[in-house]
Amino acid sequence: MRLKAEIWVHAFLRRSFVQGLYGAVLRKGAAEAGAIYVVINRLDGTVMVLGPPPGSAIDETGERLWSEVIPPVTSAPDVAPFIARLAKFDPDIWVVEVEDRTGTAGLTIGAQD
DSSP: OOOOHHHHHHHHHHHHHHTTOEEEEEEOOOTTTOOEEEEEEOSSSOEEEEEOOSSOSBOTTSOBEEEEEEEEESSGGGTHHHHHHHHHHOTTOEEEEEEOTTSSTTOEESOOO
């Protein structure tokens, strides 16, 4: 059973805060099953956007998988047009931003083989 999107987002933010990271919900989506996108601000001028990968979004252990949906961009405002296009296509999306110098915010990026 998968967690509702809203519960996952709040748990992710709580875990981020415990790790000393700052994060915020930029856009609320459907509480039940909206797609989740995570903007990781590396605090060095680059930003990475992670979203659901093509195919299965959950690995065999139940961990949510992520893929980089756009190449790293130079600033957070550069992400806004991309997010606007996503929201126009799917109004149920969630967008969360986390500031993390390591660039992963504790997420599993890429498919596990």
